[in-house]
Amino acid sequence: MNKIFKQALLAVATTSIVVAAQAETTMVIVSWGGAYTKSQQRAYHQPYMDANPGIKIVNDDSASEGASKLRAQVEAGNVTWDLLDAEAPNAITLCDEGLVEEINFDKDLAPAPDGTSATEDFGKSLISDCFIPQIAYSTTLGYRSDIYDVAPTKMADVFDLKKFPGKRSLEKRPDPNLEWALIADGVDPKDVYKVLDTEEGVARAFAKLDTIKDQVIWWTKGSQPMQLLADGEVAFGSAYNGRLFEAIEVNKQPIKMLWDGQALQLDGWVVPKGAPNKAEIMKYLRFATDTQRLADQAKFISYGPLRASSAPMVGKHADLGIDMAPHMPTAPENMKGAIFYDFEWWADNKDDLAERFEAWLAKG
Amino acid sequence: MADAEAENEVITTADGIPLKESLKKALWERKKTALLLVAPLFLFVMITFLIPIFDMLIRSVDNSIAGEQFPNVVVEIRGWGLDSTEIPDEATFQALVKDFKVGAEAKTISRLGRRLNYEMSGMSGLFRKTARKVKKLEAPENATEAMIAIDKKWGQLDIWRVIKRESTKYTSSYYLAAVDAEKLSDGSFAVKSEDRQVYLKLFWRTLRLSFTITFLTIILGYPIAYLLSTVKTKTSNMLIILVLLPFWTSLLVRTSSWIALLQKEGVINDMLVGIGVLGDDNRLAMIHNETGTIIAMTHILLPFMVLPLFSVMKTIPPSWVRAARSMGATPFTAFVRVYLPNTIAGIGAGGILVFILAIGYYITPALVGGTKGTLISNFIAYHVSTSLNWGLAAALGSILLLLVLALYILYDKVVGINNMKLG
Numbered sequence: 001m002n003k004i005f006k007q008a009l010l011a012v013a014t015t016s017i018v019v020a021a022q023a024e025t026t027m028v029i030v031s032w033g034g035a036y037t038k039s040q041q042r043a044y045h046q047p048y049m050d051a052n053p054g055i056k057i058v059n060d061d062s063a064s065e066g067a068s069k070l071r072a073q074v075e076a077g078n079v080t081w082d083l084l085d086a087e088a089p090n091a092i093t094l095c096d097e098g099l100v101e102e103i104n105f106d107k108d109l110a111p112a113p114d115g116t117s118a119t120e121d122f123g124k125s126l127i128s129d130c131f132i133p134q135i136a137y138s139t140t141l142g143y144r145s146d147i148y149d150v151a152p153t154k155m156a157d158v159f160d161l162k163k164f165p166g167k168r169s170l171e172k173r174p175d176p177n178l179e180w181a182l183i184a185d186g187v188d189p190k191d192v193y194k195v196l197d198t199e200e201g202v203a204r205a206f207a208k209l210d211t212i213k214d215q216v217i218w219w220t221k222g223s224q225p226m227q228l229l230a231d232g233e234v235a236f237g238s239a240y241n242g243r244l245f246e247a248i249e250v251n252k253q254p255i256k257m258l259w260d261g262q263a264l265q266l267d268g269w270v271v272p273k274g275a276p277n278k279a280e281i282m283k284y285l286r287f288a289t290d291t292q293r294l295a296d297q298a299k300f301i302s303y304g305p306l307r308a309s310s311a312p313m314v315g316k317h318a319d320l321g322i323d324m325a326p327h328m329p330t331a332p333e334n335m336k337g338a339i340f341y342d343f344e345w346w347a348d349n350k351d352d353l354a355e356r357f358e359a360w361l362a363k364g
Numbered sequence: 365m366a367d368a369e370a371e372n373e374v375i376t377t378a379d380g381i382p383l384k385e386s387l388k389k390a391l392w393e394r395k396k397t398a399l400l401l402v403a404p405l406f407l408f409v410m411i412t413f414l415i416p417i418f419d420m421l422i423r424s425v426d427n428s429i430a431g432e433q434f435p436n437v438v439v440e441i442r443g444w445g446l447d448s449t450e451i452p453d454e455a456t457f458q459a460l461v462k463d464f465k466v467g468a469e470a471k472t473i474s475r476l477g478r479r480l481n482y483e484m485s486g487m488s489g490l491f492r493k494t495a496r497k498v499k500k501l502e503a504p505e506n507a508t509e510a511m512i513a514i515d516k517k518w519g520q521l522d523i524w525r526v527i528k529r530e531s532t533k534y535t536s537s538y539y540l541a542a543v544d545a546e547k548l549s550d551g552s553f554a555v556k557s558e559d560r561q562v563y564l565k566l567f568w569r570t571l572r573l574s575f576t577i578t579f580l581t582i583i584l585g586y587p588i589a590y591l592l593s594t595v596k597t598k599t600s601n602m603l604i605i606l607v608l609l610p611f612w613t614s615l616l617v618r619t620s621s622w623i624a625l626l627q628k629e630g631v632i633n634d635m636l637v638g639i640g641v642l643g644d645d646n647r648l649a650m651i652h653n654e655t656g657t658i659i660a661m662t663h664i665l666l667p668f669m670v671l672p673l674f675s676v677m678k679t680i681p682p683s684w685v686r687a688a689r690s691m692g693a694t695p696f697t698a699f700v701r702v703y704l705p706n707t708i709a710g711i712g713a714g715g716i717l718v719f720i721l722a723i724g725y726y727i728t729p730a731l732v733g734g735t736k737g738t739l740i741s742n743f744i745a746y747h748v749s750t751s752l753n754w755g756l757a758a759a760l761g762s763i764l765l766l767l768v769l770a771l772y773i774l775y776d777k778v779v780g781i782n783n784m785k786l787g
Binding site for chain 2: 065068069071072093096097098167213217218231232233347348349351352354355356358359361362363
């Protein structure tokens, strides 16, 4: 009897330890992978996990298909994601389709240290009721500094095959390639969306892209263009500016960046409807989107925080010690020649143009 | 005499039951056991294979979203003809307002907008705009005017024609799109404009590349299998491990290593430039095009050809070729007339395996094919996971299935299915 009793006690004790160990909550946060997710891990996830031992954050790198995957999950009735890192046009579409939660910014997000409400602190970047702004990033052009005798100076140079021969790499989606094509073809940046709204405008953009089409390698994930540039497979190409920063400053590749024509995008969080750990994720969001955290992320990657109160707190890179301010897409000297996305227009036309873009790609 | 007796007298078993029935019963018992043993596998195949395929086939014609999102409009628009020269009546517009109000509140109406956008661009934007604005509309007396004030597209005939056409429970629009055709406003069929034609070309490219890859695997795999089957068992065991080794490596690793090899600045080009065969600016473009797809996929599918061929070749006694030689045949004739016909079964099995795999592969073409080497499977994957146009993905998949079945029937007529052996 004694022996059995002891064994039973041991079994119960072990089980309860195991059960207690698994009593932690796991949250799935979907982002873009590579250097970007690393920066989020260091600035947001790790500090939050350190402060809350019962929470485990798991990274999923499928944000580039995030909108579609979320639609599929909701349609299947099984949402497994707690938080999705989405760009502004996708956030608008997802919000309109009722796939993500509406946020009460002043209630759910922390105010600035000096007391300014979250709504005022985020200002114009609050482009939708469901979108919690995080950072401003841009898709810019990078080139190998050791291949061209005369370096390219403006965005239109990517369409100039005579002066700058060699393969290019462009993102496998209509934006910002269509805008770039039109501007390189002579359209005033202010009128780009008016022109794109017409059938002739779209045809004109595709015609301009046709002139370089067979020299382009199309990338889908943020780390691909960096690999292609590093291998020397392409001489000139577009990439997210933070990844270019990582390659140039951290990995010391022979690559240089062109700020002209940078296509500024807003990136932030959306909370899927039916997320498994809604209460926990809202607590996490309050932490991860406060002033200090957004300034912290700038220590690891060159994306600009969208809170007005975070901007003056942007300091030096955590590992390299270099000043991050001049590397921000929003730095004044980098803003010359920047293109501002029309988020509403893209939210309305994204699906249609994406289909036309795929058809154009397959044509050649 | 004996026959007449046998006819009148039914043979019975010891307990008086006719032999035929006893036999049937005994066989049935055996069959029942066999069926029960097979039942789990059968159920598994039904659930994971047949039911999803059936579901996909249904999706390619399913248009129930129209009835779900536009319940009232679908009813009212029955009275409106496709050839009408005027927009629908006030009752239809009232129904439109009602359906939009419900759909905008539930935030589901934009799904119908996206679906209709496949038929005519601009529908998605129109639906989103209308959903935003219709919330302020309170039981208007003149719904027609109110909707046209929100967006003048509601006063256009072609918008209504699209809605009318896609108001039925089943639709053929996905199949039409899959063969690069479309239904025009007046109901006739037309081929899509040049810059939107995608799928027929892709189907052709998929079949062409798959045949090429199958042919290449036969050419490359035959000598390997021959070597494996004629060499000592100990050596052949070692060699078989080498053939199987790639299976133990992740597919993505194999594909990525091809990228490193075939790149413009990759190993092969560097080597050729190094020994002087190519000039530095004349490097071969072996990747991000069809060549890359063919090379990488031949490599990946080669073991599927080698193994069936090997098993078949192992069953051919070497004495047959020797006998042919001893009767005066040249080595070539002995090979062609004695050895080769006996391996047809292996070629058939390996060929079918490689062909069917090649048709469905999309990871490798996506990574190494660029835009010229992508196959129809890439587009099916794109429509399933990115554009979420499941109707079109299902239609493309069904057409692919039909093509493969047609080729299978052709193969049966020419070579014969029974001529297929896996060992």
